Amino acid sequence: MLRSAIAALALAGVALPAFASYTFETAAPVAEKRVIAESVVWSCNGTVCTGDLKRKAPTVRVCKKIAKEVGQITALRNASAELTAEELAECNTAAKK
Numbered sequence: 001m002l003r004s005a006i007a008a009l010a011l012a013g014v015a016l017p018a019f020a021s022y023t024f025e026t027a028a029p030v031a032e033k034r035v036i037a038e039s040v041v042w043s044c045n046g047t048v049c050t051g052d053l054k055r056k057a058p059t060v061r062v063c064k065k066i067a068k069e070v071g072q073i074t075a076l077r078n079a080s081a082e083l084t085a086e087e088l089a090e091c092n093t094a095a096k097k
Helices: 002-015 060-070 085-094
Strands: 020-026 034-037 040-045 048-053 073-078
Touching: 020 060, 034 060, 060 073, 060 085, 073 085
Parallel strands: none
Antiparallel strands: 020 048, 020 073, 034 040, 040 048
16 A cells, blocks of 8 residues: 555656746846746846746747846756857847837
8 A cells, every 4th residue: 555655656746847947147137026927936136037937948939038028138047958149149039128
């Protein structure tokens, strides 16, 4: 019985979506301490904001949604991946002016 319970818990853990901690940086300080973009509440301090996304790697699409809210993005990364300079340039075409 104990093995069944452990197996069920292990399977439940696999079925849950994985959230990754992300950081984005902006060219200018973000005015608000909390920003909502891409259905995430980002905690901001100056030019650095952090939040948890249900994604394995950063994408230009996500970056554009953030840029529409806060302006020019200089970095978007998680522990294992980061947008390239070319991807950031594409992202910033959507930046709030």
